[in-house]
Amino acid sequence: MSNDQAYKEIAPRLRGIRDAVDMTVAELAEKVGVEAALAEKYESGEIEIPVSYLMDVAHVCGVGLTVLISGNEAHLKNYALVRKGKGFSVDRRKDYDYKNLASTFVGRRMEPFMINVPAKDPADMNFTTHRGQEFIYVLEGRLELRLDDNVLELEAGDSLYFDSNTPHALRGLDGEPARMLDVIL
Template sequence: MSHPASPPAASTCLAFPDRDVAARLKGLRDSLDWSPETMAEKSGARVEDVLMYENGSCEIPVSHLFKVAQAAGVDLTDLLSGHEAHLRRYTVVKKGQGMPVERRSAYSYLSLASRFTHRAMEPFLVTVPPCTREELHRNSHPGQEFCYMLEGTMEVLLDGEAVVLEPHDTLYFNAMIPHAMRSLTDQPATFLDVII
């Protein structure tokens, strides 16, 4: 399935990159004999971001991995875990058994479709802790994002505008808008997050 090209993502470096994923990205590019410029063109990222993602000095957005997987004809699960996804008809993930994904150091992500091959979207169960607005790290990346609130009360900042979500509320937005999330209570908030 092909997707239209998205504008380049802004760099989102944090102190907790995933070095195994970075090594797999570099290995994939080398095996395809692609230059950093070719990888940047195919993924919609800047060349300097491609190099930072590959050397493990920067957090790697899942949206970048998704674009690379599509361009290279591999499954996102291969890049995230080093294991190949095999299921083509359907996959069932029992409660609490999603594949943990290190995406943002402050949030907890569970991939809900990691065993399904050639996914057209990436669904996650995300848990965000309470914090102050000053502690938030804003992120932007190519694509679109859908949030379905499950537990707690969460504030989503969209380029400075605050949206409050409670259980069963939904939010759909352009992921290029700088965004950040936090629980508004003393307990973590949990939501279904779908990135396309």
């Protein structure tokens, strides 16, 4: 599925879940901290929908992130095993290759992702912010992580814990991608 198709498939779920909890676009936008016009664009499928926005909507509406992304309910309550190289692929962002490592677990308190971060020019880095906290552990390669005005270089074995409200962006270094575990709380 292309990224454009993913937006178009997720958008009606956003509208449906918002309608199901009896909220207007403006009310939801205020609760998740975005402009109503931006929330409307997400619901129309016009633009890329950040995973941070989906997490915020899921939290506010009391549903799992899996429901918004895939349309399916998580169903495992005891454990969720994800084999090497597997995981629920989150094809909604051009910048990174995300795999959710707990999409089938009901009642998650965190969202663990395996993320491949491509090499790119600094000018092509896209900053994001979202509520909560984040933990990154670099598995392979070297990673540049920008936190507001701070530029950090991490390599395999390095980790970072930070406030996700801080604008942050990533890129692989040395012309190579980096692979990391990212846990969002």
